[in-house]
Amino acid sequence: MAYGLGIESSCDETSIAIVRDGRELLSLKVYSQIDSHSPYRGVVPEIASRAHLEKINSLLSVAMEEAGIEFSDLNYVAVTSFPGLVGSLMIGAQLARCISLVYGIPIVAVNHLEAHLAVIGLERELPPFPWLGLLLSGGNSSIYIYKGFGDLQIFADTQDDSLGEAFDKVSAVLDLPYPGGPYLEAKANAYSPIPGEKNPFPKLLKEDGEDLIRFSYSGLKTAVLYYKRENAKSLPIEKIAYYFQKTAFELVTRNLGKAISKTGIRTVVAAGGVLANGTLRDCLEKEKERSRFDLFYPSKKIYCTDNGAMVACLGYHLWKQKSFVGLDFKVSPKRNFEQII
Numbered sequence: 011m012a013y014g015l016g017i018e019s020s021c022d023e024t025s026i027a028i029v030r031d032g033r034e035l036l037s038l039k040v041y042s043q044i045d046s047h048s049p050y051r052g053v054v055p056e057i058a059s060r061a062h063l064e065k066i067n068s069l070l071s072v073a074m075e076e077a078g079i080e081f082s083d084l085n086y087v088a089v090t091s092f093p094g095l096v097g098s099l100m101i102g103a104q105l106a107r108c109i110s111l112v113y114g115i116p117i118v119a120v121n122h123l124e125a126h127l128a129v130i131g132l133e134r135e136l137p138p139f140p141w142l143g144l145l146l147s148g149g150n151s152s153i154y155i156y157k158g159f160g161d162l163q164i165f166a167d168t169q170d171d172s173l174g175e176a177f178d179k180v181s182a183v184l185d186l187p188y189p190g191g192p193y194l195e196a197k198a199n200a201y202s203p204i205p206g207e208k209n210p211f212p213k214l215l216k217e218d219g220e221d222l223i224r225f226s227y228s229g230l231k232t233a234v235l236y237y238k239r240e241n242a243k244s245l246p247i248e249k250i251a252y253y254f255q256k257t258a259f260e261l262v263t264r265n266l267g268k269a270i271s272k273t274g275i276r277t278v279v280a281a282g283g284v285l286a287n288g289t290l291r292d293c294l295e296k297e298k299e300r301s302r303f304d305l306f307y308p309s310k311k312i313y314c315t316d317n318g319a320m321v322a323c324l325g326y327h328l329w330k331q332k333s334f335v336g337l338d339f340k341v342s343p344k345r346n347f348e349q350i351i
Contacts, residue, residue, distance in 0.1 A: 012085040013077075014329065015109070016322025019062045019102035020094025020122045021148075022046075022053045026069040027318030028077035032326030035132055036077035038319045039069040040312070044189065051178065051188045059097035066105055073318075081113045088325020091119035091335075092342040093149075099341035107337050116334040118325040122316075123150065123345065124162045126281035128327065129313045129320035130306050137304060142275045144266060146290070147282035148174035148189075151225035151262075153269050156279070159327040164345070165273070166265060168225040173258060174284050176227035180234050180254055184247050195287050197251035209253050210237055214261045223268050230257055259290055263297040270303055280307040285314040 011031060018025040022043040028036040043061045047053050074081070089106035091099060110117045127143040130136065143154035143162065151168040171179065174191065181190025186197070211233045215226055234254060238245060270276060280294055285307050298305040308314050 012326060012329070013079055013083050014322045014326050015084055015087045016120075016318035016320070016325060017066075017087065017089040017102040017106055018122075018125075018316050018318045018321050019066065019098050020090045021098060021316060022058050022061075023316040024062045024065045024069060024101075025316065025318035025321075026066070026073040027322045028073055028079065029132070029319060029322035029326065032131060032323055035319055036079070037073040038312070038317060039073045039076075040315075040317055041065045041069060048188045051182055053095070055095045055097055058095055059101060062098050062101035066101055070105065081109060081115070084109075084113070084115050086116050086118050086325055086329040086334075088118040088120050088321045088328070090122045090125065090321055091339060092121060093345045094122055094341070094343060096341060096343055103339070103341050111337060116329065117337070117339065118328045118333060119335045119339050120321050120324050120328070121160075121162060122321075123152075123154070124156070124160075125320040125324040126314075127154070127156055127162075127279045128159070128324040129281065129308055129317075130279060131323050131327075132313065132319060133309055134306070137277050137279075137306065140275050141277045141279045142266070142269055142273065144262070144278060144280040144294075145282045146173045146262065146280070146284035148172060148178070150174075150282060151227070153223065153265065155273065155275065159324070159331060160333060166223040166225065166269060168227070170226050170228040171231060173225070173227055173262070174282070176231050176258060177284070179231045180250075183231070183235050183238055184245075184250060186247075191284065191287060194251045194254065195289060197248045198255045198289065201248035201252040203249075203252065209256060210250075211253050211257045214257060220268055220271070223265050223272070225261065225265065227258060227261075230254065255287075255289055259293045262290070263293055266294075266297060267301050270301055276303040278303055278305050280305065281314065283315050286311040 016027040141156040153166040177190040186193040
């Protein structure tokens with residue numbers, strides 16, 4: 011029996027989790043900084059790191075008490091070390107170092123992006139590798155080839171705005187609150203298109219052939235802005251939200267189908283904050299039936315957001331591989347670990 015502590019502080023959520031054997035969640039505590047960043051419609055690094063510093067020790071205390079274990083019971087401390095905001099990552103890293111130094115517990119440094127994909131292990135038996143990892147969040151619109159724990163390779167990436175970033179920017183254009191995802195989804199769900207109605211937004215990257223797989227959402231954001239200007243007197247927000255999602259998600263499913271065809275990998279794990287969107291989940295399920303592949307994503311929406319449970323879950327598998335780091339391990343904003351070390 012192995013107990014693991016997961017520490018997540020890469021961006022605007024401070025989170026601590028305790029996991030047993032990489033599968034059983036004993037405690038998960040998350041402090042969201044949304045209220046602090048909302049006035050700026052984006053994450054302010056200085057505010058984020060200060061909030062982590064103020065909250066992380068109290069979250070640790072509550073999580074340990076809820077899990078009913080002592081520090082001496084821990085087998086490993088897993089902490090996000092990349093990518094993320096450097097000042098925020100440093101707070102979690104320093105906590106991991108202190109626990110390791112005092113109690114002699116090994117540290118496992120975790121790739122934040124890989125942890126998003128591995129978190130499905132808290133809900134089900136992990137499928138055999140390799141997987142295609144579809145990661146859609148505020149900072150990522152990417153497809154990875156996931157060959158094994160610690161072996162994550164980029165396959166397709168965004169050229170500009172990520173999908174989560176596009177949600178936030180379009181929300182700002184439409185004068186909706188931050189973060190934009192839940193509000194745009196609610197508006198879209200309230201719209202019923204007229205039969206035969208034309209999508210006011212163009213198909214994204216329609217010039218790309220089967221061999222080119224990439225994401226780009228800056229053009230869609232601009233199209234929404236122009237459409238708003240043209241319809242300023244009677245702005246149909248629900249219609250815009252509906253077709254924004256329809257256009258954005260079509261690119262996701264199209265790229266996923268192309269990736270499956272090109273790689274031959276038929277196991278897909280989808281993750282990231284945008285996976286909390288129910289319409290996106292429905293689109294992926296339909297693409298699964300059409301292209302006939304195995305699809306996995308977190309059923310609990312809290313596992314889609316940044317959280318310590320995903321860090322502790324991946325940390326367990328890396329701990330079993332003895333992938334430990336010393337007290338002098340680095341943190342970095344970079345996604346490529348080879349560039350860090």
